[in-house]
Amino acid sequence: MESRQGPDIIQFFHNWQNQYADAVVDVTDLCTALESKYGPYIDYAKAHATLDGRFTGVPHTIVPHLFVARMSSLKSAGTRYWPKTWDELRQEGKKWKSAGRPIGQTVGHTVGDAVVFAYSYLWSFGAAERDAQGRVAIRGPEALESLKFFKALWDDAMDPAGAGWDDVSNNRAFLSGAISATTNAPSIYLAASNQLILDETRQPLVRDIIHVPHPAGPAGLAHYHYTQQLAIPKYSPNVDAAREFVGWLMEKEQFATYLRRSQGYYAAALKLYLADPVWDMFPALRPYRDHLLDGRHLGWKGPADGRAARAVQDYVLIDMLKNVATGERSPDASLRWGESRLKAIYQG
């Protein structure tokens, strides 16, 4: 974007095009036309695609994230149901870890999984980067409690290697049978299914995979599913063609096919597709659909602006967790560090 040359259409993760709001074409007319034809967007997908009421990108897809777990590992460790709270996860995860299959969770510098985990985990404790007025509000008893608890959860139940994992490490660890559970998109399931990966008993691993919600924290259940938008840079010499192409692509005829081709990996930003037959083609992935509306937008409780994108790209919340996990900082010190980073981003 900054070199002012390149592709005519760019797909952005999260709400990242909002950092370049002045350099992308306003696509409000296109999006409102789609909304009036197909019904509303999922709220956080819309929040990620807009800035100050105008669309900076066309909401395209959502990559939904839940916990992916090995039913047999959980059962053989004596777990009777998927933990409903973080406390229960710690309690049960301890058993999984001592049986040799911990929870494998990245808190490394990744684009997807670590962001998903860090944001939804902190939200579930009632912590937020900002208050409704947009002021940095991370430092409070909720975030402190969440960091203290995270250290215990990490030590008791999680794989220490996760501190340095990237977005595919957990897929590999899961598919090779090294971990019991991890936050992920449907990619683990789809790899196990498409490549027909067998487990230790020579049975298809897919039959052993379950998709389950994040455990609840003191403030309840929170999920983060990252979104993707199609944005058209103003430098493009083909703005009209790009606009026309994106409009065509988002028509149901094309987009429904696109969803099916993605095999349930992508969900749609439009609520319409919650009822799409793609969920009948992959019944095991239905929990992703069922929790799709639970998500929140980046920067919550403030707006999903460019600064909220920056906070993700600087890994602030992730590092707050990671530094506590590795013992580099105490929960209190990590929170103070995080607050100063967020203040530099949001108020600097």
Added chain:
Amino acid sequence: MATLIVMMVLVATSACRSEVEQSSTAPPQTAISGTIGLHPSLKNPPHEAPLLMVLASKSPDPNQPPIIVKRVPDATFPYRYQLTAENITLVGSTFEGEIYVTARIDPTGTVGASGPGTLEGTYPRNPVIVGAVDVDITIGAPTPSAAPRTAPNRDRIPRIGLLWAGQTPFDTWSVPEALREGFRELGYGEGQIAFEPRYAESRQERLPELAAELVRLGVDVILAAGDPTALQAAQSVTKTVPIVTMAFADAAQLGFVASLARPGGNVTGLSFPFAELVGKQLEILVASVPGASRIGVLWNPDNPAHAPVLTRLHVAAQAQGTVLQPLEVRGPGDFEDAFSAMRADGASALVAIWDPMLYAHSGWLTRLALGSRLPASSTFTEFVAAGGLIAYGPNTHDMFRGAASYVDRILKGARPADLPMEQPTKFELVINLTTAKALGLDIPQSVLMRADRVIHQGWR
């Protein structure tokens, strides 16, 4: 940041265009085509809207990954199919050489060795080569070479639809262990009964759609568990498929059946008029908390069983000289407000009326109660294991076992209309002493002596 920009690959979209059509116009040289039918021995199609999967493999070994898995929801039979290179799902494979074509109907959409409920068919003259036509497959034919995996004297595995308003409660995307146990005790081994669990994830408005899905799947029995909304939904979509309920409600009083002794219609099962229990539950709670005068009550107005329960509680409270503070909770989003209100008004203890939503969130609920220093009581024993102080009610495991026995009798030919509904008669009082200690409560001996079980289970 280098990862920021992902370019749209325009080519990908034109490649996807081919998936939707199921035409017969593709040149035969690049396709394999044929018809998939159901074997006549399948007295009923396994499900009315099955997920058909057409698979192409380079090996006859079912545990080798297929190069193509073509998924067809809502298939009608006979089904005309055509496979081309555009259907390839295994990245990096080619559509050439010898290819083994099979088809299956699988409730979970899983490939590989078959599991419960899978029906399969193989093209008898496999392998074929690309260009082959009339590669016709019959699903569900008895194969003499393969040893039967299931009970030999059943035409097919009975399928039980499980409908539940709350969140995936036990084994998550699976079936409550107590229910499986119930069926095991009745002689159903692994693979001799299949479950179709459908959880509304605390969104009760989804229940009718889920119930309709179960009917479409052609389940033999619907087990409507939890609260009356699941029963209501199941009853609204079918008057013929037998429904077994294990609802925490008085099924006759709410008009779901003609009478408990002769339910009529297609509904039977366990009826649990727990309104009659809550008076005693309140009495035990008040006896355990010295000076308790104001009791918060969490109830769900969407649960039709709750209004009569609330009335009973008011009567009991009056008799015991306490005041109730009813608080509506429709979902976990209402918890915070309910607890703030209780704190603000000085409630000294709390009753959570049994509800699938509260059940699903019991861990969180009990933690909020501890945080507000409120002794909490409910009807289900798991509430105490999750950190609640007191539970008084029937054993959930016993209820699931009871429900399994109804299903078994129906599978053996009994008519639901003729099966009298049962009511649990055995109730347990369970107390968590770790929670009592955390609350600084000394549970009086008189209460402890009435307890069936005392547990010491902290959850932190």
